């Protein structure tokens with residue numbers, strides 16, 4: 001242990017009240033955006049199991065989001081998908097505004113849909129047809145206008161483009177088309193807007209994906225312009241990839257724009273945050289705490305999940321609470337102490353400090369923070385007690401419609 005015994009400074013020795021103050025600061029700095037599609041009926045490619053309480057109109061999605069915000073106090077914005085939520089584009093902005101006011105949740109990131117129309121079969125921004133590429137760029141530009149009118153900072157692009165068979169498309173030419181499309185989109189941004197570029201290694205394409213990893217995203221964001229950044233969806237990596245290392249690199253390069261949080265066992269499973277591997281989220285959050293407060297303002301935390309078996313409201317509230325707990329655990333790592341141990345290569349002591357922070361039960365502190373902020377101390381229990389899920393299941397159940405579809 002070297003002189004590890006003399007190193008007992010830091011959080012381990014911090015008084016209860018100093019620790020609580022640190023915890024409150026950390027919790028005050030944590031907000032996370034919820035996705036409109038997390039309340040809708042979604043499924044796998046094999047079909048959907050419908051839930052009586054699923055939201056099928058935008059008003060229902062805002063209502064559900066408002067309820068999550070009331071219960072947790074840390075979800076002030078709702079991510080919107082243009083085709084699913086604003087089918088009439090800019091003409092729907094007024095309606096979104098009034099729903100936002102009515103339910104106390106603002107419009108969040110605006111997500112263009114470049115994957116639903118039949119014409120996108122062979123790609124959208126990367127389609128070999130100039131005409132189809134132009135249509136896709138026009139949708140990007142519409143999305144920028146929608147975001148601007150809604151006061152949303154981020155236009156968040158996930159591009160489904162790719163190919164299924166070797167030799168069937170020119171990877172190189174598609175890079176050039178993509179650079180051009182993103183540059184043009186970036187040119188349309190107002191000074192306070194950003195373009196986030198998400199990556200995904202496969203699905204729906206199974207041979208090559210035009211934005212397949214964080215390096216491609218970072219290059220494209222750089223090529224687009226200074227207001228573009230990378231978006232990391234935690235489910236969009238090969239199984240053994242070290243995501244926190246990618247996060248550390250993007251922070252180093254000042255290229256990290258935000259996250260789509262979810263958990264997974266295999267691929268883009270979109271399971272609830274921290275359900276499979278909470279330690280991984282802790283490690284990602286640690287890198288953000290290391291980067292400090294200034295960086296945090298530039299990183300949009302968003303949930304991108306699809307709740308197929310769990311109740312949608314419960315899954316969302318559970319995710320937000322899990323996120324808060326993991327954020328706090330990571331905040332309470334004694335980083336100065338850890339740095340000293342790292343410098344001395346005290347491997348076991350460093351790891352134990354890190355692991356110890358992960359295993360700390362922070363739930364009592366989160367409860368105390370919620371009480372102090374006038375929020376229910378157990379949001380899941382409060383949701384159950386509110387009768388909200390029963391009410392929406394009754395009201396919406398009669399329809400049981402699957403018309404608003406999505407596969408997030």
Ligand code: RM4
Nearest residue numbers: 111158233268304407408
């Ligand atoms: C993708 C990706 C995007 C999401 C779409 C619908 O897998 O995660 O963020 O908007 O699904």
Ligand code: MN
Nearest residue numbers: 158233260304
């Ligand atoms: Mn995503």
Ligand code: MN
Nearest residue numbers: 233235268408
């Ligand atoms: Mn995904």
